[in-house]
Amino acid sequence: MLPEPANRRESADPIGVAAPEGTTDRYADDAAILAAAREVAATVLGPAATQSDLASGPNVANFRALAEAGLLGLTLPRAWGGLGASTETQREYTEILASYCGVTTFVQAQHHGPSRMILGCPNDTLKRFLLPDLASGRRMCAISFAHLRRPGPPVLRAEPVAGGYRLYGKAPWVTGYGLMDQVVFGATLPDGRFVYLWSPFHRDDFAELFADIAPPDGHWGTLHASPPLALCAMNASATVEITLDGWFIPEDHWLQESDRETMRRNDCNGVLQATAMPMGCAAGSVRLLNELAEQRALPAIRRAARSLSCEWEEVKAQVREWSQKLDAPDFFVHAVRIRAHSIVLAVRAAHAAVAAASGSANLLTHPAQRLLREALFYTVQAQTQEVMDATLGLLEHPAV
Numbered sequence: 001m002l003p004e005p006a007n008r009r010e011s012a013d014p015i016g017v018a019a020p021e022g023t024t025d026r027y028a029d030d031a032a033i034l035a036a037a038r039e040v041a042a043t044v045l046g047p048a049a050t051q052s053d054l055a056s057g058p059n060v061a062n063f064r065a066l067a068e069a070g071l072l073g074l075t076l077p078r079a080w081g082g083l084g085a086s087t088e089t090q091r092e093y094t095e096i097l098a099s100y101c102g103v104t105t106f107v108q109a110q111h112h113g114p115s116r117m118i119l120g121c122p123n124d125t126l127k128r129f130l131l132p133d134l135a136s137g138r139r140m141c142a143i144s145f146a147h148l149r150r151p152g153p154p155v156l157r158a159e160p161v162a163g164g165y166r167l168y169g170k171a172p173w174v175t176g177y178g179l180m181d182q183v184v185f186g187a188t189l190p191d192g193r194f195v196y197l198w199s200p201f202h203r204d205d206f207a208e209l210f211a212d213i214a215p216p217d218g219h220w221g222t223l224h225a226s227p228p229l230a231l232c233a234m235n236a237s238a239t240v241e242i243t244l245d246g247w248f249i250p251e252d253h254w255l256q257e258s259d260r261e262t263m264r265r266n267d268c269n270g271v272l273q274a275t276a277m278p279m280g281c282a283a284g285s286v287r288l289l290n291e292l293a294e295q296r297a298l299p300a301i302r303r304a305a306r307s308l309s310c311e312w313e314e315v316k317a318q319v320r321e322w323s324q325k326l327d328a329p330d331f332f333v334h335a336v337r338i339r340a341h342s343i344v345l346a347v348r349a350a351h352a353a354v355a356a357a358s359g360s361a362n363l364l365t366h367p368a369q370r371l372l373r374e375a376l377f378y379t380v381q382a383q384t385q386e387v388m389d390a391t392l393g394l395l396e397h398p399a400v
């Protein structure tokens with residue numbers, strides 16, 4: 001049985017799925033989870049990929065299908081209504097989805113990290129209220145923390161005040177705004193440490209969690225979201241910039257604190273998880289090349305498909321091998337190169353699909369240029385200085 005959330009609302013939710021039923025035993029093991037993901041990706045996400053890419057915002061039908069299969073609870077434990085998938089399964093899952101629809105994969109990926117942060121927080125009321133809905137996909141949570149990697153003065157500051165924190169500055173990238181009704185902000189404290197705080201975009205949507213809370217000096221501050229940013233890739237991801245001026249977040253909604261060194265260590269340890277989207281993108285391009293080879297009897301297309309497919313298998317084997325060697329002294333040296341290789345492979349495979357599709361690849365409705373645009377995005381997503389370094393190194397010396 002699921003823990004009962006305190007006064008969970010029964011009103012309509014942004015995703016449109018039924019309230020959790022209290023059972024999460026629908027998949028016998030992780031292989032069954034991946035089979036379900038493949039089914040949703042191939043039958044729902046894939047056929048709608050062009051439409052989802054060109055839409056003005058996230059394709060809600062895709063998220064409903066993922067939620068109905070329980071997949072939006074992938075990383076949460078079964079006790080909270082999630083699937084409790086292993087790290088390896090999470091990577092495979094992401095790769096499968098990314099081979100069919102980049103924008104949906106990316107948007108739903110943003111929801112899993114903050115769900116885990118809420119799981120780890122010390123506030124049981126917050127967990128009981130939020131986690132069942134996050135696991136079932138009735139509600140989704142956004143994340144804004146990549147800006148913490150930037151050197152120089154913080155772009156988003158957290159000032160401790162009586163009863164909580166006030167946020168000042170900008171959250172430069174917040175994906176899923178509107179589809180998601182809540183966010184975890186990462187902000188810099190006066191001593192340079194990082195704090196992660198949960199906040200709804202609109203307090204009224206979570207009134208129960210604010211019932212006994214009053215902001216200091218009687219004002220809540222402001223949160224202003226820009227219109228969706230105009231993007232060449234992931235334009236339908238509802239990515240906005242949020243400006244915060246004294247936005248008050250109660251101490252009850254504190255999730256965790258951290259520092260630059262811990263973030264750097266987590267980035268290093270997680271570098272291979274981030275290969276999933278570019279590898280999925282490359283797999284989608286190889287699939288497209290094979291389809292094009294069927295339609296056009298040109299040996300070069302078949303040859304490119306075969307060669308890129310072999311290279312993909314090699315990179316995949318390396319991802320698997322080094323994922324087991326987190327404790328090796330040379331782990332990061334290898335892992336960051338593999339990450340860069342996955343990025344460059346995604347770009348090359350999509351570029352090959354463009355070449356094989358000829359002029360029609362320029363049509364916005366052609367999957368080849370969509371995959372190339374997605375590969376462009378994966379080049380910078382969750383980018384660290386080391387990942388940038390390795391990517392540029394590989395582009396400078398492709399043969400090395």
Ligand SMILES: Cc1cc2nc3c(=O)[nH]c(=O)nc-3n(C[C@H](O)[C@H](O)[C@H](O)COP(=O)(O)OP(=O)(O)OC[C@H]3O[C@@H](n4cnc5c(N)ncnc54)[C@H](O)[C@@H]3O)c2cc1C
Pocket residue numbers: 110142143144145146147149150151173174175176231233234237239380381382383384385386388
């Ligand atoms: C469409 C889109 C949606 C996104 N959605 C989200 C989201 O929902 N949540 C989220 O948290 N992030 C999100 N991001 C951010 C994303 O994950 C990456 O962090 C971002 O693309 C990196 O670009 P940046 O301009 O922010 O780079 P920066 O973070 O400014 O730079 C990248 C790396 O280079 C290093 N660096 C930069 N300048 C210097 C310098 N002068 N000296 C030394 N090192 C330096 C930085 O420390 C960092 O490690 C999104 C990005 C995009 C493009």
